[in-house]
Amino acid sequence: MENKKLEVLRLLEENGRMDVSTIAKMVDEKEKKVQSMIDELEEENIIVSYAAVVDWSKVNEREGVTAMIDVKVTPQRGVGFDEVAERIYRFPEVKALYLVSGAYDLSVVIDGNTMSEIANFVSEKLSALDSVISTTTHFRLKTYKHDGVVFGDEDDDDKRIVVAP
C-alpha cells in the first residue's frame, strides 16, 4: 500500500472521527486525494466499520456480562474450521471469533445480559454443534485495556509546566 494511504489508515485507526481536512494537513496531501483514499479503503473493506470504544462498566443501565470461550472442534474435511466458525459467528450474541493456535482452536467472545444467559448459549447452542468437542468459559471480570485504550480513570493529565525553554 502507498505510504500516505497507510498513514491515513493509521490515523483513522486511532481516531475514526478525524475529519478529512485535518488528515489532509497532517499527511501533507490534498483533501480530495485523502477523501478518495478513504473511499478506497472503505470499498476494499480494509476499513470495515467505524465505532466508538465504550466503557460499559460506567453505564448503570447495562448490567451485561462478557465471556471468552475456548472451543475445541474437529475440523471438517475440505472446509477446515471455516464452516463451524461461520455457524458460530452468525449468532448475534457472538462479538468476536478468532481461530487460534495452541491448546484449543476457536476463541469466542460473547456478550449476554446475565451469566445464565451465557451458560445457556454454551450448553444449548455452542456445545450442540456436531464438531464442537469441548468448551471452557471464562467470564470477564474487569477491562483494563481494550483496543489499545486504557479503561478506568487513568491519570493522563498533562504534567508539564505551561511554558518552558
Added chain:
Amino acid sequence: MTISSFRQTDRLSKSVQNIKPSGIRRFFDMASTMENVISLGVGEPDFVTPWNVREASIASMERGYTSYTSNAGVFELREEIARYLDDRFSTPYDPEKEIIVTVGASEAIDITMRATINPGEEVVIIEPGFVAYAPIVSLAGGVPVSIGTKKENGFKLTKEELEAAITPNTKAVMLCFPNNPTGAVMTKDELLPIAEVIQKHNLLVISDEIYAELSYDNEHYSFPRLPNMRDRTILISGFSKAFAMTGWRLGFVCAPSDISSAMLKIHQYTMMCASSLAQYGALEALQNGREEVERMVTSYRQRRNFIVKAFSEIGMSCHVPGGAFYAFPSIEKTGMDSEKFAEELLKEEQVAVVPGNVFGEGGDGHIRCSYATSMDSLQTAIERMGRFLEKHS
C-alpha cells in the same frame, strides 16, 4: 561582619548580576495564574517516557543499582551511545575516552564552555537560539557574540554572517540545528561553507544536536562528519527530546579526548556522575527504543504539517520548520512586537506562546509555537489565534 552589613550588590557575584532574568520565566508566571490556557509554550515532548524505559529504571532500583557510577557514566551506556551515534549519524566516538554522560545537554553545554573558554574569549552564538547559551558563555567568563539569522534564509546560518561575526578573540562557534526555536535545519551542502570558515579561522565548534532525531524531511547531517571538523567539534546531545525524557536530566557530550578529559575534570568535581537510575533507563532507551522514537517522530511530523498549513489558512506566514517541534511564524503584519502579541494573545484568547525576542537577535516579530501538544489542543489553539488575528489586522 554580619551579612546584612554587605551592600546588596556585594552579596552576589558580578557575573551572576550581569545575567538578565529569562523572558520565558515572565510568561510562565503570567500563564500559570490563568485558567483554560492552551499552551503552545512548552519546549518538551508531550509523550510520557516510553514504558519500557520507565520499567527498566524501576528494575535497576529494585536490583540495587543505586550507587555512584563511574564519572563519565556507566560504561555499557557509553558503549551504547557510541554504537547509536555511529549507526544513526555516522559519527563514531570512543566510549572510553571521548564520551561523557551528563546531567542533561544543559550540563554538557556548561562544562564545554568552562573547559574551553578563557576570560574575554568570544563565542559566536546563532540566534534566535536556545536561551541558555549566552548566559552559560558569560558564566564561563567568555563573551557571547550573537548572529541574528534571517527569515529570508529560513533561519539558516550563512558563511557571510559567520565571517562578519569573527574577530581575533573568537574561540568557538555554538551551533544548533535542528534549531530551537526556529526549527531550522542545515544540510551537508549548507554546512560545508560554514566548516570552511571555521577551518580558516581555526575555531572550535560546539554543536548542540539534541533535536537530531526530530528531522522530518531529510536525514540529519551531524556536524563532526564534515571534512576536518571532527577534531575541532564538541558534539552535544541527550535523551530529553528524542526519547521524551526531559525530567530524567540525562545527556551526553562527545569530543576529542584532550577536550573530554578536561570536561571530565569539571564534571567529576561538580556532578560526580549523572543519576544512576536515569542512566539505566537510557540504556534501555537505546537498546530497545527505536520503534517508539519512530512513532513519536511520525506524530510530530504530522502535527508540524498540520500547524504550518493551519497557520497559512489563518493568514500567518510561517516557514516550514525542518526539525524540532516548534513553528516560528511571523506576526509582523499585526504591527505588534512579539512580546505584546504574546501577552495580548494570552489575555484575550488564553493561548500561551513564547515571544520570539526572548530567543535573541532576529527573534522579534515572531512567536514560538510548540506543536508537541494534542491535536485537539492544536485545533482549538488555531481557532483562537485565527479569531485574534482577525481582530488585530
